[in-house]
Amino acid sequence: MPTTTIAEVAVEVTDDGFFVDPDQWTEDMAPILAAEAEIPELTDRHWQVIRFMRDEYFAKGTGPTVRMLGKTSGVSVKELYQLFPMGPAKTAALLAGIPKPRGCI
Amino acid sequence: MALSDSKVSIVISQGSLEGIYPGLIMANGARAEGMEANLFFTFFGLDAIHAKRHEHIKLATVGNPGLHFATWAGGIPGVSTLMTHYMERKMDALEIPPIPEFVELISDTGAGLYACQASVDLFGLVKDDFIEQVDSIITVGEFYEMADGGHIIFT
Numbered sequence: 001m002p003t004t005t006i007a008e009v010a011v012e013v014t015d016d017g018f019f020v021d022p023d024q025w026t027e028d029m030a031p032i033l034a035a036e037a038e039i040p041e042l043t044d045r046h047w048q049v050i051r052f053m054r055d056e057y058f059a060k061g062t063g064p065t066v067r068m069l070g071k072t073s074g075v076s077v078k079e080l081y082q083l084f085p086m087g088p089a090k091t092a093a094l095l096a097g098i099p100k101p102r103g104c105i
Numbered sequence: 106m107a108l109s110d111s112k113v114s115i116v117i118s119q120g121s122l123e124g125i126y127p128g129l130i131m132a133n134g135a136r137a138e139g140m141e142a143n144l145f146f147t148f149f150g151l152d153a154i155h156a157k158r159h160e161h162i163k164l165a166t167v168g169n170p171g172l173h174f175a176t177w178a179g180g181i182p183g184v185s186t187l188m189t190h191y192m193e194r195k196m197d198a199l200e201i202p203p204i205p206e207f208v209e210l211i212s213d214t215g216a217g218l219y220a221c222q223a224s225v226d227l228f229g230l231v232k233d234d235f236i237e238q239v240d241s242i243i244t245v246g247e248f249y250e251m252a253d254g255g256h257i258i259f260t
Contacts, residue, residue: 105133
């Protein structure tokens with residue numbers, strides 16, 4: 001597993017950039033990860049999704065898929081794709097420091 | 106994030122439950138990966154976006170060896186409906202949405218939904234026969250223009 005430095009902390013990540021250990025994540029890392037994912041600014045709506053991803057991950061052991069996000073996060077599927085054009089569940093998981101969700105739907 | 110530059114155009118040509126779902130799952134999955142995705146419905150696949158028919162898509166119980174029961178049994182009246190309900194319950198338990206909800210979800214992800222002009226003419230249909238999420242009715246030539254530079258998947 002490669003190691004990368006985010007906000008001056010050495011973090012272990014997968015080849016596609018997802019955190020191996022979500023406990024290594026801190027909030028000040030999210031804007032840095034967002035910039036790398038071509039999201040220039042994190043709004044309150046982005047943060048709502050990011051926090052929801054982490055809560056779900058720690059409660060269930062896996063992050064939600066886009067459909068589940070649309071049903072349960074309080075942000076609609078349309079808005080999710082506006083916030084995270086490169087894939088909401090995938091990008092939000094990346095910014096939230098959790099593994100990539102594995103659901104098919 | 107390398108997938109974000111790619112594009113996929115998926116053709117759905119069948120009107121059975123098992124003929125429609127794979128294409129929907131692939132389109133939804135492509136958008137979830139940040140890929141551009143377009144769905145092109147042709148022949149009986151048009152039922153998936155037909156406003157009056159998309160809630161009544163059935164599993165094929167005749168001529169479907171994957172079900173592992175006799176063709177004569179699959180032809181008994183009601184068997185297709187029964188097997189469809191059984192499959193729908195299993196899918197619901199796995200959080201796989203019914204076809205109408207799934208198509209709407211895919212439209213919300215920003216994927217394009219298109220009906221095949223030749224099939225629309227063949228079945229004597231018009232734009233108003235389809236659900237509102239359908240972007241337009243296009244020719245095969247327009248489909249290829251749209252698909253240019255990406256992958257095409259025929260289902």
